[in-house]
Amino acid sequence: MDRADIVVLGTFVADLAFKAERLPVVGETLLGRGFAIGPGGKGSNQVIAAARAGARAAMVTRVGQDSFGDMARQTWSRDGVDTSQVLVDEAAPTGAAFIFVSTRTGDNAIIIESGAAANLSPADVRAAEGKIAAARVFVTQFEQPIEAAVEGLRLARSHGVTTVLNPAPALAVDDAIYAFCDYVTPNETEAAALTGIDTGTDEGALKAAASLVERGARNALITLGAKGALLHGQAGTHFVPAFRVSHVVDTTGAGDAFNGGFAVAIAEGRTPVDAVRFGAAVAALSVQKPGTAPSMPTRAEIEAFLRVNG
16 A cells, blocks of 8 residues: 555554443442453544545554554454554553443443553654655544654644544643644543533533634534534534434444544545534444444445435
């Protein structure tokens, strides 16, 4: 693969998912209702979502020399992801995540250890500059070191590549990072943490989006769960409703599905609002299946869903 439509800088972690009615309190042991192990990590989930949605996609990360690293390479290979910029870290293990999934609601809680990806450096990112420069969209998050994300965004912007920052987990960052962002895509909880503004109402969400734009982002795109998404900035102000899903199985990875799908639509030249709807369709399909990467829908599934749901 000589060129990638989408380059994702981020992490791979092995997802260790436990199902139970609730989380235990400290000192308590609960019997689970299910367990699964599979590929995860926000960056990896997003690159797989993009690849399945029709993009030529490349991953920039570090993995360990271990069985979880083998899982990562096998996962990417199955979906045709370009791994020429994936480095093997001999000093650190591949990351892992504990995921609790409620058997009652499908909601989740997660603890992540980035492992080898925590060693990603600006120098690693600069080594991938050729791949980034040839892309249409560059995507990153906050699971790897912030300085690596900043360098990726800076390089991409310098080459005229559209940049998407998914600021998850929400961390305190210098506002200078936003100047490199065409789109900042927090969920409502992350937007509240980043701005200090309550996003529980439409008015609050709009204030938070405006705050992110004032800090330098060209557009803020706040996902609001079942309420949809808010796009605000150079693309205008638009509340885009979510697709109705009758049976939610697992919400883990829904945000990654959205971001991957959104990036694909932007890379294809769709309008920002159309791209939000495309991302929302990818997310709606993903929550109807268990797991993270395994739940990402194919392009055929996305197009069929949009034909039925408009």
